Amino acid sequence: MGTPEDHLSWAHPVVREWFTTRFGTPTEPQIAGWPHILARRNTLISAPTGSGKTLAAFLACLNSLVRQSLTGSLRERTQVLYISPLKALGNDVQKNLDQPLLEIQRLAAERGYLMPAIRTMVRTGDTPVRDRARMLKLPPHILVTTPESLYILLTAARSREILRHVETVIVDEIHALAGNKRGAHLALSLERLDAITHLRPNRIGLSATQRPLSLVAEFLSGQPNAPNAPDLRFSPSPDAPDLSSPASAPDALDFRCHPERVIKLLDHIVVIGDNSQYFGCVGTVQADSRFLCIS
Numbered sequence: 653m654g655t656p657e658d659h660l661s662w663a664h665p666v667v668r669e670w671f672t673t674r675f676g677t678p679t680e681p682q683i684a685g686w687p688h689i690l691a692r693r694n695t696l697i698s699a700p701t702g703s704g705k706t707l708a709a710f711l712a713c714l715n716s717l718v719r720q721s722l723t724g725s726l727r728e729r730t731q732v733l734y735i736s737p738l739k740a741l742g743n744d745v746q747k748n749l750d751q752p753l754l755e756i757q758r759l760a761a762e763r764g765y766l767m768p769a770i771r772t773m774v775r776t777g778d779t780p781v782r783d784r785a786r787m788l789k790l791p792p793h794i795l796v797t798t799p800e801s802l803y804i805l806l807t808a809a810r811s812r813e814i815l816r817h818v819e820t821v822i823v824d825e826i827h828a829l830a831g832n833k834r835g836a837h838l839a840l841s842l843e844r845l846d847a848i849t850h851l852r853p854n855r856i857g858l859s860a861t862q863r864p865l866s867l868v869a870e871f872l873s874g875q876p877n878a879p880n881a882p883d884l885r886f887s888p889s890p891d892a893p894d895l896s897s898p899a900s901a902p903d904a905l906d907f908r909c910h911p912e913r914v915i916k917l918l919d920h921i922v923v924i925g926d927n928s929q930y931f932g933c934v935g936t937v938q939a940d941s942r943f944l945c946i947s
């Protein structure tokens with residue numbers, strides 16, 4: 653199982669202290685998802701609403717920014733792009749990004765760290781002109797937006813510039829986008845983003861439990877391989893390692909299943925069950941196509 657500290661051994665001591673003081677124990681999607689996010693694999697986390705998915709993605713990004721800030725290597729660039737289709741996206745961002753960041757910054761100061769500010773910004777259709785202009789002058793480290801605003805940001809030359817350094821894209825509530833027009837529009841924007849960025853950004857998808865999950869995975873990966881997408885409802889494997897242990901890192905996995913039935917660009921899939929409907933599944937679906945299934 654491991655203690656909360658074990659699961660957060662990757663985190664800066666301030667981030668770890670903040671998390672354990674605030675929440676105690678990480679949730680299952682957090683424990684299972686972090687190793688893959690931190691290894692910079694494309695990762696899809698599917699778990700019930702309220703299970704800590706959004707914070708799982710943000711905390712990994714915040715930790716990286718905190719470390720950069722503390723070592724003086726944090727550049728004034730947008731590194732993380734968070735996309736959510738939610739109308740009330742501000743609430744989620746306040747709860748899972750702004751509040752944690754504020755508390756982490758306060759704790760860092762209390763512990764005597766000098767931590768230059770990490771900046772976030774929400775850019776939607778409602779963003780005042782003044783703030784839009786400020787964003788172009790001083791890009792936030794984490795930019796929060798909607799699929800529609802992302803499209804506009806990618807289209808205008810000046811805002812496109814600030815997206816060139818994005819390293820991680822989080823697509824939240826991805827189940828609400830896969831398979832509809834809004835999602836098709838976003839898929840196009842994600843490809844455009846890939847085309848303008850210096851390095852192809854890592855994609856993190858966060859989904860409520862949804863069937864077929866392969867559709868969501870396909871959407872995240874950008875691979876139109878629907879017929880070849882794996883059915884993720886594998887039967888449990890008795891050999892499946894404990895996902896919470898460090899030994900469950902991808903190199904420790906040696907299950908090979910249906911290499912021909914993989915989604916080529918999606919590296920990892922993490923599914924956490926609600927009741928008995930789903931089970932955890934982590935799969936490498938690139939290169940050697942190894943899968944891990946847990947009950």
Ligand SMILES: Nc1ncnc2c1ncn2[C@@H]1O[C@H](COP(=O)(O)OP(=O)(O)O)[C@@H](O)[C@H]1O
Binds near residue numbers: 678702706707747748
């Ligand atoms: N490990 C945890 N323990 C307790 N509460 C948590 C934990 N992680 C996140 N939360 C809180 O639970 C609520 C739901 O988390 P959230 O990340 O929004 O879930 P999801 O994205 O899966 O719907 C939020 O208020 C969040 O701050």
Ligand SMILES: [Mg+2]
Binds near residue numbers: 702705707824858
């Ligand atoms: Mg969420």
